[in-house]
Amino acid sequence: MDFPANLDAVYERIDQFDPERYARTRNFLNGGVSYLSPYLSRGFITVPQVVQRLKDRGIGLEQAEKFIQELAWREFYTRTWFQKGDAIFNDIRHPQEGVLHSGIPVAVLEASTGIKALDSHFGAFFESGYLHNHLRMYLAAITCNVGKYHWQAPASWLYYHLLDGDLASNALSWQWCAGTFSNKQYYVNQVNVNTYTGTGQRGTFLDCDYEDLPMRPVPEVLQKSTQLDLVFTPPATKTPVLQDGVPTFIYTHYTLDPTFHEGETGNRILVLEPSHFAKYPMAPKTIQFILDLAANIPGIQVFYGEYAELNIKGIFRDHPINPHFHGIREEHPSLAPGLPGEFNSFFSFWNKLSKQLR
Template sequence: MNFPTNLSDVYERIDQFDPELYARTRNFVKGGVSYLSPYLSRGFITVPQVVKRLKDRGIGLEQAEKFIQELAWREFYTRTWFQKGDGIFEDIRHPQEGVLYSGMPAAVLDANTGIKALDSHLGTFSVSGYLHNHLRMYLAAITCNVGKYHWKAPASWLYYHLLDGDLASNALSWQWCVGTFSNKQYYVNQVNVNTYTGTGQRDTFLDFDYEDLPLQAVPEVLRSSVEAELAFTAPPTKTPVLQEGVPTFIYTHYTLDPTFHESEAGNRILVLEPSHFAKYPMAPKTIQFILDLAANIPGIQVFYGEYAELNVKGIFRDHPINAHFQGIREEHPSLAPGLPGEFNSFFSFWNKLSKQLR
């Protein structure tokens, strides 16, 4: 799947998306998914913008409910990040059960788990930067619940390579799968894999009934543990030149909306902080994708350095990664502005949100 970086192409992708086909087929690897996640993760488009474009086509909540519910998962995860901060990077409710290994299985890095439908996608993942959501769930189930690895190292590896890598969606999805942010661990069997990937493989370590899967020993193929190398290459940068007498608009790799104050004159700076990438590195192709998206913002300057070094009080859109920024903080785009409360589960959040949307 290609991911163009021109805003007009992304708008066209939204306008051609069929939410009813999505509702019927989204769980299939070749189903009618939107392929909007890299743009939503970067804030290049926002969830309210997508919903508005659907409404402009006459598509309301009834027709698009399943898709909007999936968008709401993203909002729920971001909301949890706002509320818990760095707590999302630790086991949230209770420690992960049954952990035997650290690092991650060498078989995953080698695309050699023996589950052919997964391996075929893992083999191209470092180039494509994309995995269907069901494949991500399969990966988490196999690595952590079958293979007994703690979720943090595999999650960091996945985030590193994903074009749509969102720290909250990634960490909390892994925690949902391993049961530290849900009520039980997620398992997948071979019948499920075959159904949603169009394969017919049998006699694998997943070829059991669901109730029998947790009783199996860790497959030999998953027992070799390695530490993934997540090297970060800093983007080219120079000290921004600031025009006096105009505001300075600040962007991050999560808040790249080209429509942000687009009609106003001002300095525009994409800030990529070394302290952030030291903790959460990204692959070079993902950094280039971010820079290509930023090129849609006229006059933007890229600064690889700490925000405080700029010595400005910029105007920026609120997001958990810029909680330490000083300046004018504008509201994070939301389907549920002003919706109060901290929600322990997605569906408690969705029940209130859906009433507000109606």
């Protein structure tokens, strides 16, 4: 699947999307997924904008409920990030059980786990920057719960390569699978893999009943581990030239909406902070995708440096990565702005949100 960095192409993708087919087939690798996640993660489009375009086509909550529910997971994770801060990058509710290894299995990096449906997609992942959500869950189940690795290192590796790498969605999804953000660990067996990937493989370390999986020793193929060295290559940028007497609109790699104060005169700066990328590096392919999306914003200048170095008070959208920004902070786009409270589970959040949407 390709991901064009063009707003009209993204709007066309939304307008051609069939939410009813999505509800029926989304768990299959060839199912009717939206392929909107790289744009949603970057704030290039927002969840409310997607829902509004569906409404403009006459598609209501009843027809699109499953899709909107999946979009709401993104809001739930972002909301948790706002509320918990950096706590989401450690075991958030209780320690991961049964950890025996650190780092990441070499078999994952070399696409040699022996699970053909996974290995074939891992091999292409470095080029595409995209994995179907079911493959991500399989990866987490095999690495954390079958291989007994702590979730943090493999989660960092996945985030590094994903075009749609959202820190909250990534970390909390891994924690949901590893059982540190849920009531139990997520397991998958070979029958499940075969069903949703259209394969018929047998005789693998997953080829057993679900109840047997937690009792089995770590497969030999997953025992060899390595530590990660994720290298970030800074983009070449210049110090922004600012026009006096006009506002300055600030963007980050999570808030790249071209409609943000569209048509207003002002300086426009995409700020990429070295301190952030030192902690959470991204692959060159992902950085280039971000720069290509930013090119849709007329007159934008890219600045690789700390926001404080600009010595300005900009106008920007609120996001968990920019609590230290000074200036005019505008509300983060949400399906349910003002919905109060913290929620212990997604479905407690969804129950309140869905009532508000109706």
